[in-house]
Amino acid sequence: MSTLRALAKAQAIAAGAAQPVATVRHLHLSGRPLVLVPLAMAGEANAPLAALVGAAPDEARLLVVPQPRNRDQRFAFAAELAGIVLPYLEEFRGASEAVPVDRGKDVRHRYVDAPQLLVPNPAGITFLRLLGRSTRFRRPDGEYPVPPSVPLLGRWLTFFAERAEHPGSAALVALTEALTLHWATGQSAVEDLHLPALLGWIDPPPGMTGAEAAARAEDPERCPPAGPATDPDFDNHRLAPAMARYADAEADPVARAEAYAELAGLLRDQLTPTWELMWRGLGLLRGLPPGARVAGRWAGDRDAFTGYAEHVDAGGGPQPRRDGAVTAAVRLHRLERALASYAVQRAYDDPLAMAEHRLTGEAFVGDVTLADPKRVDDTGKRPVLRPRIQVVTTEPVLVPVGATVYSPARPSQKAKVVFVTPGTDGKTEVVLELSGGMGRGLTASPGSVPEVGERLCLTTLADAFLPGGNFPALEETPWTHGGPPAANDAAEVPEGQEPI
Template sequence: MSLDVYQRLLALSQRRAVPAASRAHRHLSPRPWVLVGYHLAGEPSAPVAIRYGSFRAQPKLLVVAEPRDRDQRFAALGALARDLATYVSRYTETEPVVRVGNGRELDVDQCCTDAPQLVVPNEATAHWLDLLGQYLRTLDVDPVLQTAGAHLGWFASRRHLPGSSAVLTATDLLATHWRTGQLPTEDGHLGRLLAWIEPPAGQDAWTAAATAEQRPPAGPASDPEWDLMTLRPALERAKQVGDVRRLKLAAAEALDQAWRDTWTALDLVALLPPGGHVAQRWESDRWSWTRHRERVTAGTIRFGGRLSDVPAFRFLHELETRTVALERQMALDDPLVMARWLATGEAVAGTVIKRDLDHSVTSAKGSTLLRPLLWLRTQGFDRPAGTELWLGKVGLTVRSSTVDTVELMVTSGAVTRQKFNLLPECDAEVVLAPFGPQQYFPDNLPEELPWPARPTRLAPPRADEPDEDSGE
C-alpha cells in the first residue's frame, strides 16, 4: 500500500484531513493578486463578475450589465487590465545577480528582486484566465487590453511548469500539503477541501463537506439555478433600467465565499515553514518575469498558438527536467514527503551499527582505491545489490542486505580520509535516498526528435495518383 492511499484511509477513519507535507513547497507572495469570478455560461470571453485585488479586506468588483455587448465588455476588461498593469508595475526593481553554471561564474545580469503572483480558487479559473488572455491579445481596440493579455499569457506559460509559483490554484496548493478521505477529483472543490482540513467546531469532515457543496461554486461557471433565479433578473433590470446595484449585490454575495476560501488556503499553507529549495525555484520565476517584462517594454512579446518541432522538444525536455528536480527537492526538504519513498523501499532509514574506513578495492588499472563500508540496521529493505543511494553528497552502493541489515560501500563524496567527516558515526540515525546532487540534463537535440515533437507535414500527392475527390 502506498503512503498516499494510507493517508487517505487514515483521514477517512479520522474524518479529518491529515498532513501530507511538513514544509510549504510553494512560494507565497506577501502581496498576491487574488482573482475569483464568473463568466456567462458557455462564453468564457464574456465575464459577468470578477472580484480581485491584493488586499483581502478591500477587493474590487467588476460587473458587466450586458456581457454580450462588446462596448460594456471592453470597458470592464479595460478596468481590469489597468489594475493588473498597476499591480505588475510594482515588480520592476532589479538587482545585479551573478549567474553561475558548472561551478564557475558566467556573468552578471539584472534580475527583478520579486515577481507578481496570481492566485485563483481552482484549476478551472486558471484555465479561464488563460483563454481570456488569448482573447485580449487578439484585440486591437486598446493597447492596454493587449498588454494585459500579454501578462496573462506569461502567467499561463508558468502555470504548467512543475515547481513554479507564479500561478497558484488554492485547490492544488491544499492538495499538495494535505490528504483528505474523499476522491482526488472531489479535492477539486475548494469548499469541500477546506471542510476536510478545518471543519467547523462540532462537525466532522463529511458533514462540513456536504454543507460546503450547497454554497455557490467558486467559479468560473456559476450555479444554473442561481443563473435563472438571481442573475437573469439582475441582468434584465440592469439592461432595462440601467441599475446595476442588484447585479453587484448578487455577484458580491455569490463570490464572497470563494474569495474568503482562497485567502484561507493561503493562510493555512503560510503556517508551514518554507522548504529549503522554494527560494531557488522562485528565483527561476523571477528570471522569467524579468525577461517577459523586457520583451513587453521593447514591444517584441510574441505568443505562439502551437509549439512545433524543436520548440516542442525543448518544452517537453523542460517539463521532464523540472518534474525530476521537484520530486527530488521536495523529498530532501520534507521528512513527510521522504516518508513516501521510504514506504516504497526506494529510500532506507536505519542506524549505523558498524564502519570499516580502511576498506579498499582494486581498480581495473590495478590501483588501490579507498572505499569505506557502512552497515545499517533497518527494517525490511530488500533492494538488490548495486542499488545506488545517497546521504547528502556522499554516494553509496548496496553490497548486500538481510532482513534487518544493509551493507553499503561508499563510492563518491567521501573516498579520501580528508572527507571522512562526512560519514555518519556509529549509532547515528540516517536516511539514504535515491537523490544525489542536482542533476543537469543537457538539452542538446537528438539525432531524431521524439515522435510527439516531429513535424506532421503531409507529402504532396504524386502526379500519377488519382485525386480522391475527382471520382476517378
C-alpha cells in the same frame, strides 16, 4: 493515488478531519499575492461575468460585465483588469540582484522578487489562459481597436498560465491544488476541487466533522461555487432577471444605474464567500514551514519573470497560437525534467513525501553500525578517499549491488552499494562506499562521513543537474514537422499563379 495518500484518506474518514500528507510547505507564498476570483457566464465560452481582485483581504475590487455577450463590455472588463494587474506587476520591477553564471566568470541580473497570482481552482487558471489567448493578439488601432493595456494583459496572463504548467512553479497557483498537496481529505479528488468543501475537511467549524462541514458547504445558498462557473439556480432565478432589468433600462440613465448597482451587489454576494475562503486557505498554508528547496524553485520563477519582462520591454511579440514541432518538443522535455526534479526535491525536503518512495522500494532507512572514515582506495593511478559504512535496516532493500544511492542529509555525496546481506532476524546489512562531499585530500571533513549510531535515509532518487536534450535547429527539421519546405523558386511560378 499512492498507498500513503490512500491511507491518509482512510484515516481522514475515521478521524472526521483531513490528515496532513506533508510536514513542510512545498510552495512559495508571496507576502503580497494578487488574489483573483473570476466568474464566467454559463453557456458562453469563457465570457467574463465578474471578478473580485486584490492583493489584501481589505483591498477587494469588484469588476462586473453587465452584458457578457457584448464585445465592447468584455474588452472594457479586460482593460479594467489590466489597470489592476499591470501596476501590480510593476511593483516587482524595482530592485534586482546579480547572479553569477559560467562558474563566476560572468553575472546576470534578475528581480529580487516576483508577482504571484492566486485563483480558487484549476478552472480559474483555465479562465485566465483563455482570457489571455483572446486578448494578446488584439490591436489598439485598426478595426475593433482596444486599449493598449489589453493585449499587454493578454501576454502576461499567457505567461502566467504557461508557468502554471511548470511543476513546482508558484507564479500562478490554484488554491485547491496547493491545499491537497499538503492535506488528504475523506472525499474524492473531484470533490476536492470545491474550495468550500475542501476547507470544510481541513479546517471544520467547532463541533462539526469534516464530512459535515463539506456537506454544509455543498449548499450554493450558503457557499456559492468558487468560480468561474455559477450555480444554475442562481443563474435562472436571480442573475438572468437582474441582467434583463439592466438591458431594459438602457434609455433611462437613472434606472440603468440602479440596475447596475443591483447586479453588482448580487455578484459581490456570490464572490465574497470565496474571497474570504481564499485568504483563510492562505493562512493555513502559511502555518507550515517552507521546505528547504522552495526558495530555489521560486528563484526559477523570478528568472522567468525577469526574462519575460525584458522580452516585453524589448518589443518582443506575443506568444504564438501554437508551438512548432521543435519548440513543443523542447518545452515537453523541459517540463518532464522539471517534474522529475520536483518529485525528488519534495522527497528530500519532506519525510512524508519520502515515505511514498520507501513503500515502492526506491528508498530505505537504517542505522549506521560500522564506519571506516579513513579508508583510502589505492588501486588506481593515485590514492583516493573512499570511506565505507555499514547500514542495518528492517525495511526491504530492492537496490542492487553496484547501484548508487544518496542521502538527503548529504545530497552531494554518492554511496555505492558494495554488499547487501539479508539476515535471519528480518534485518538487512548494506555496505556502502562513499565518494564526494568530503572535501579535498585524503582526510574527510568533520561531519561529512556518517558516524556510528546515525540514522540514514538512502534513496536512488538524485537531486542532481539533468542535462538538456539535443534537438535539431529549425532549418534541419523536416517540412513535415514545421521545417523549411522543399526549395521552390518563386521566379519560376507563372505570373498570376502565385500561391495564396
